[in-house]
Amino acid sequence: MKGVAFLGLGILKGMVVTGKNWVRSYFDSDRLITVEYPEAKMQLPENSRNFPFLVFDGDNAEANLRCTSCKTCEKECPPKCIRIVTAKDEKGKPFKHPEVFDIDISTCMSCQICVEVCPFDAIKMDSAYEYAAITRFDALVLTKRELAKPNEYYKKIKPVEAAEVDARLEADRKKKEEASKKKAAANVGG
Ligand code: SF4
Ligand code: SF4
Numbered sequence: 001m002k003g004v005a006f007l008g009l010g011i012l013k014g015m016v017v018t019g020k021n022w023v024r025s026y027f028d029s030d031r032l033i034t035v036e037y038p039e040a041k042m043q044l045p046e047n048s049r050n051f052p053f054l055v056f057d058g059d060n061a062e063a064n065l066r067c068t069s070c071k072t073c074e075k076e077c078p079p080k081c082i083r084i085v086t087a088k089d090e091k092g093k094p095f096k097h098p099e100v101f102d103i104d105i106s107t108c109m110s111c112q113i114c115v116e117v118c119p120f121d122a123i124k125m126d127s128a129y130e131y132a133a134i135t136r137f138d139a140l141v142l143t144k145r146e147l148a149k150p151n152e153y154y155k156k157i158k159p160v161e162a163a164e165v166d167a168r169l170e171a172d173r174k175k176k177e178e179a180s181k182k183k184a185a186a187n188v189g190g
Pocket of ligand 2: 066067068069070071072073074084117118119120121122123
């Protein structure tokens with residue numbers, strides 16, 4: 001009899017906890033977790049990742065792409081899903097820019113190795129997840145046009161990481177500027 005009363009009390013306590021949570025879920029905005037997708041979308045956490053994208057500065061996706069077509073990511077990508085063709089000038093001489101940059105997302109395993117090996121902070125992991133498309137090629141191979149996204153976008157989806165990258169790039173830029181000033185002064189002096 002004592003055991004039954006004890007069990008009843010336990011159930012009652014559990015119901016009180018559930019009831020409190022249920023009532024609080026109507027007033028605590030952090031707990032209103034139902035999002036009316038696709039009209040509304042959740043801001044994904046900074047460390048979420050799906051497939052990579054290419055960062056460009058300013059507003060010209062083609063001219064200001066950070067990628068120098070060094071092909072390090074292409075070599076290091078474990079499933080070999082990156083394809084890069086280096087751009088050439090009118091004399092056929094290659095220059096530091098990708099003419100073609102494709103990622104086959106049907107084999108990309110979101111490992112982030114391409115991001116880690118890139119010496120120019122040109123490729124980062126995206127948190128976008130809506131990749132449904134009409135044809136198979138459109139859905140599975142992302143081209144340079146689809147991959148290129150502004151630094152502003154990077155700052156929006158990964159504010160802390162992007163701020164660190166910006167600070168590092170700015171420090172590098174200043175260092176190079178100082179070095180070239182010193183070199184110019186030495187040339188004048190010499
Ligand atoms: S995330 Fe990994 S698998 Fe995907 S493109 Fe980068 S290196 Fe390749
Ligand atoms: S994304 Fe980075 S590692 Fe890959 S080719 Fe461009 S600069 Fe090189």
